[in-house]
Amino acid sequence: MVEFGAAVLGALAYFVRARPVFAGILPERHKYEQLLVICVLVLVVGCAAVLAGARRA
Structure with a gap:
């Protein structure tokens, strides 16, 4: 879920890259x-999310 959230946030950042936040x-x-x-x-x-998940298992 973390990877998906990062990808969605990245897509959002690209489309609204002119906004002051991004x-x-x-x-x-x-x-x-x-x-x-x-x-x-x-x-x-x-990659960080996968490594963190691998350490838990």
Whole structure:
């Protein structure tokens, strides 16, 4: 569920990247560079969630 939430939040961040909430986080670059940053963050959160879940089991 954490990975799905991160992916949905990443998609939302890309579509509303001009809003002040996300504009402060994302670099002021081309939209594809912003998308790259969002994708890397989603991958990091997803991997961290999988590793945290693997330690519990």
